[in-house]
Amino acid sequence: xxxxxxxNSMESNEEEPVHLPCxxxxxxxxxxxxWYRQLPSQGPEYVIHGLxxxxxNRMASLAIAEDRKSSTLILHRATLRDAAVYYCxxxxxxxxxxxxxxxxxxxxx
Amino acid sequence: xxxxxxxxxxxxxxxxxxxxxxxxxxxxxxRLYWYRQTLGQGPEFLTYFQNEAQLEKSRxxxxxxxxxxxxxxxxxxxxxxTEQGDSAMYLCxxxxxxxxTEAFFGQxxxxxxx
Numbered sequence: 001x002x003x004x005x006x007x008n009s010m011e012s013n014e015e016e017p018v019h020l021p022c023x024x025x026x027x028x029x030x031x032x033x034x035w036y037r038q039l040p041s042q043g044p045e046y047v048i049h050g051l052x053x054x055x056x057n058r059m060a061s062l063a064i065a066e067d068r069k070s071s072t073l074i075l076h077r078a079t080l081r082d083a084a085v086y087y088c089x090x091x092x093x094x095x096x097x098x099x100x101x102x103x104x105x106x107x108x109x
Numbered sequence: 110x111x112x113x114x115x116x117x118x119x120x121x122x123x124x125x126x127x128x129x130x131x132x133x134x135x136x137x138x139x140r141l142y143w144y145r146q147t148l149g150q151g152p153e154f155l156t157y158f159q160n161e162a163q164l165e166k167s168r169x170x171x172x173x174x175x176x177x178x179x180x181x182x183x184x185x186x187x188x189x190x191t192e193q194g195d196s197a198m199y200l201c202x203x204x205x206x207x208x209x210t211e212a213f214f215g216q217x218x219x220x221x222x223x
Contacts, residue, residue: 034211043113043200043214044152087151095140095204095212096165099151 003027004088009104018075020103022088025069033064034091035073037084038102044087047073075105083107113215115201121221122191129187130218134203141184142212143176144200145169152200158184159206191222 005023012018024033035047048055048062050071055062061074075082085102092098114133122128134141139160144152155174157165160181170176173191178184188195198219204212 041216043202043216045214046211049211085151094157094159094164095206096142096154096157097144097152097202097212098154099144101149101151 003090003098004100006086006088006100006103008101009106011106011108012075012078014079014107014109015077018078018082018105018107020073020075020086020088020105021070022072023070024088024090027068027090030093031090033062033068033071034089034097035060035062036087036089036097036099037082038087039081039084044099047086049091078105078107080107080109113201113203113213115199115215115218117218118216119219119221121223124193124222125190127187127189128191128220129185130199130201130220132184132186132201132203132215134183134201135213138203138205138213139181140204140206140212141178142202142204143184143186144202146198146200146217147196155186188220191220193222196220196222 034049036044038044048060050062063072087099087102089097116131141158143155146152155167156176158178173189176186198217200217202212202214
């Protein structure tokens, strides 16, 4: 079973930030937090990952709680191309990804 | 490198027939994964290879399913005696065994069993 909990869907206006929460209360000390997204009719695409510290890349930012039991993916300025299902995953050491149902992000013009 | 490629993209087969899918990973990646995804659900892990060794198989992978990765390069996933419940998107991903690098997914093979 998936080890993370996410809201089913979130809606945002274009050009506004989107904050996607994820709970992972059973996280172990060696689990990395990974985020992937899946656009319609495509395979999942890597977004970002982190262990303890907040992370930024060209796609998004990842804010990790101090106790690591939750994290938030931040899309700074949502575009229509960001409409996708976003998955929060605790990656196992050899790379296995245990997907949950994810959060469907809807971006409104 | 053009990324992970899967063939075919779509397959329609009659119940009871055998089907085989192919995945070509990114060339320098030694890890290869197969996932299955049904409508409205996240991908479910099926099996994993490191080089040519199959190191884990999900209980979802019944004895009708078999996967191979000869010579640690491309991989094939075969389903024997297909059932309607096998209809799904089959996704392949690859990654490097360097610590915590991301996985790259192909666009998948959509199987429809009629």
